[in-house]
Amino acid sequence: MPKSLIIDPVEARQASVIRAPEIPINAYTPDPAAEAERYSRAGLVNVYRDMLLIREFETALDNFKKQGAYRGVEYNHAGPAHLSIGQEASAVGQCLALEPRDFILGSHRSHGEILAKGLAAIRQLDEDELLQIMQRYHDGAALRVVEALGDFADARALAQAWLVYGAYAEIFARDTGFNKGMGGSMHTFFPPFGIMPNNAIVGGSADIALGMALFKRINRRPGIVIANIGDSSVASGPVWEALNFAAMDQYHTLWDAELGGAPPILFNFMNNFYGMGGQPQGETLGFGMLARVGLAVNAAAMHSERVDGYNPLAVAEATRRKKALLLAGKGPALLDVITYRYSGHSPSDASSYRGRDEIDLWREHDAICGFGDYLCANGHADSAALEGMQECAVTLIEGVVRAAVDLDVSPRLPLDAGGDAIGAMMFSNQRADALDERQPEVLQALEDSRLQVTSGKHRFGLDARGEPLPKLRTLTYAEAIFEAMIHRFYEDPTMIAFGEENRDWGGAFGAYRGLTEALPYHRLFNTPISEAAIVGAAVGYALAGGRAVPELMYCDFMGRAGDEIFNQMAKWQAMSANVLRMPLVLRVSVGMKYGAQHSQDWSSIVAHIPGLKVYFPATPYDAKGMLNRALRGTDPVVFFESQRLYSQPETLFAGGVPTGYYEVEEGEPKVHRQGDDITIITIGATLYRALEAAERLRAQHGLSAEVIDARFLNPLNYTPLVASVKKTGKLLLVSDATERGSFLHTMASNISQLAFDYLDGPVAVLGARNWITPPAELDESFFPSADWIIDTIHQRMLPLAGYQPRTEQGARSISQRARAGV
């Protein structure tokens, strides 16, 4: 896309072969003397101790699930437990190479990784820092419980118990857990130690980790980011998208060299040879060895290699080498860390897919036993010391578990009192002009930008006589979006925007015209056609603390980013118990005239998912004011735009679109036309058809219709809507979304309940037909029109004298169409 990159046909057509780097397999050579020097005797013993603690942690959970008790402590754990018994060396080895500022993100099987990273961080942070973290985190709730457990030798010993307690309390859904129990076993995390969200969706951490790595690179933050994901996840689309997104050439060819290169991300596959019960190697995939996948992604083969995950020091050494590459901007990197879980996928796993003998073979290679032997053989410990460490681990786990299962000591989130504690965590509802204090990086002064052009245009589309002004000289809806975007870009240095065709082209519909000239590459860039990774990377960027504005070119492509929108973007604020924020505005363009796969309004689907704010402006004033509002918030917003409207000038807000900054109040519908006889509520571009219908109702039937643009689907203030219906007694709702399951039905149901005694007829919902979107030539048969609106009023609530409806909209059509399924 950039003109600076010439595609040379001579080069493109030249015969040659691809030469690829060799992929090292288990290349680590143990060297006890060097290892003793590097890690020190105490360091090596700590490796053993950490592995023991992890195994005991998981063993306790296994006992609770299978026997209802651990060492006499009875507890019925209702939630999941995907245990990593057998995988301890891979986790502990990795964290030997990491610092607290390095992030790890995990999977559903990441208890071991959390503990390893936490234990490493506790040794690295100074004691004052540790105490402050524990005192501040959720106002010291967990600290108070742990301090009561007994005397601890020092702050680090206290912190170790605190770490184990925070994890158990989280797994047991307690208010004192890391995330107040809202994350649970599969999503336990603790940002101050660099433990970022684990993800219950297979591979879900890949693109989120990429977003965090982008945040580090773009905002010049130290450290690397590791996605600890399973071997089977390499075949999932979002992981593949993340690998490619992480390896884009532009980090080296187009981005400022001074920034330091590619985002520092390590895709660390915890390869335990099973994807639940399927075997990627030999059964469900064809890579032979997972490390081979790096060859497909870039010329460096992602520096891919296989590492023996049963030797913690091999994992540490490989991770350290990858970290150096990543910090030098040469990422991404890929590690295929072989390991093995003795425990089942989950407690319900009968291990029908593998034999006892296979498990026994791996037990013979058990990493903890092996590393114990190594310590003894090299004089770092003796068997009595090892046994003592085992006893210590058991004592710690037992004491902590006793506190974690006790409902008096570790209560659940107080849901009875007030009842809405979870509701209060769904959104952060904050305002932030900038998420960092530094000067935003820009290429031109704001007054030299395209803002100069747009601010000189007519701000209202009609002249004094009500005639339209020339469109090219009038500010459009697309330009209103540009004005909101450039404002926040110049306020918030962390804000970035990306998607398909965002740079140079200026967005497929031109909303970003002028931004290419104003912003450096790393603040506005094109991505591969990878909708999942576009949204997923934005999620990671926002969770890491930056403001992200990803774009989906067509609403219909949301399906490609379904998990990222529905499970990631929507959920992390509440799953973190508001520890993390999600300042993410996903711009989504609703298409038109492009048939069945490019013309759908899916705002209803998004509004159905808890945790998302949903905006849909219909005029330039609202486009700018609502986007301004979204870009200053800290919550995930799906911002719908309509291709019917990009060239629309402002014709409804009498003052036109202000040149300065302003916000539309969130959740407030807008009354565009006052009336007494019927209320018409619209979402999106149907506003203009409703206004046309209202004018015809006035001129031809002497009726005055009140027309209200909802503007917001969530949150939404029903008060003005109900007030209007109380006045008129009649309500019709209309949008371009297909009728079945439309969000309009939610509104209709709510308003029916809130204004029941005032209704003079059933509330009517008018959407597009429950068909595919037909070719543009057949639009009239599919999308609601002014005719449909009047026909529906006539046939369902208020027969109009002498009126001949053009279409069938009677109540009977509802049941007929439902019966036919269309």
Next chain:
Amino acid sequence: MAEAVVMPKLGNTVESAIILSWHVAVGDTVRPGDLLCEIETDKATLEIESSAGGILLAQLCAAGDEAPVLSNIAVVGSAGESIAEFEPRSYSASGEPPDLPKSPVGDRRGAGLAAPIKISPRARKLAQRHGVDYQNIAGSGPGGRVIERDIERALPDAPAKFTPVAQAMLDSGDYKVAEGHPAGRRVSKADLERVESERFARAIPLTGVRKTIAGRMRESLQSTAQLTLNASADARALQAYRRRLKASDEGLGLAAVNINDLLLFAVSRTLPAFPALNALFENDVIYAQKAVHLGQAVDTDRGLLVPVIRSAESLTLKQLSEAARRLAEACRAGNIQPDELSGGSFTVSNLGALGIESFTPILNPPQVGILGVGSINLKPVEQEAEVAFVPHIGLSLTINHQVVDGAPAARFLQTLSANLAQIDLLLAT
């Protein structure tokens, strides 16, 4: 196994019928073929026989209810059987579902509970606030729902606010606010009525035959170009022949043949020579008819009916007379068969007995001609330099000018007049 009795389909154009009365009570025994109930279509009153035998378990419609053809109207079976599955099973082909039977629930439970009145919450609230009895207000909402405007019209107070159009109409002095408009409610054009408009003794909703006639008449005038030609024919031969028939031997069975029969006869014999008039016009196609299916307008208590005499041109005068009398009596008695009320190709309407000299009959589409017959009056006729008063019978022919030109219509009247003037000779042909 309980069985439903359905409203039979009573002719091709019948969509629904009204239950006039039930002859079998719920709980009584009924045999197949027993008279179950009496119904009225837009054209006739008929008796419905039970198609099943057993105990009458339910009447799904009350007397006075309109039921679509082929919908369930009754359930017959063994005592105690469930009738839950026998909801009225189909609706009319257009528009809203018809009103449900007034008291189906009550009938099924035998408790006599009334079905709820269809009224919006807002209208009910308004009615209750003003103490308006909404039980007998005709609803103007979809499906007859009583809505706010219906209650507003029933309120006693005078209004205060006017739309500009309504204000201008009031200022003209020709209009006043309709009675019952609520205080404080905006008055629009629709809320005004003409000052001179009379208050009616009672409002009679159109149903059955009257509703059909109203629709057909309007449709006739809206969809065709009607032109009426007036003429009169020398009636001396008619009157002379009528006198002879009346005086004829009772054994001949001709005494009842009247002037109207002679007219029908003349029309049946004249029309074949004028195919343009004995035709149907539908969807831009003219269907010229071979036979003369002669419609004859009959006045009944329920309104105008037009039974059809099939192939009138092939009947003798006596046969024609008998057919006409039989059909007219069946119409008056209300037991005419639906199929005898359709399929005409030309119609004769006679108002002569009521002293009407001439009138403009309205076409019965798709027919393209209708002959109105007036009274016999003396007409001055110049005969051999003298003016004589000769009895003439009035003839008014309405044609659909879309497909029948004036001249052929005039020629038909001319020929018919000539044939009437020498009816005795025509009878000989």
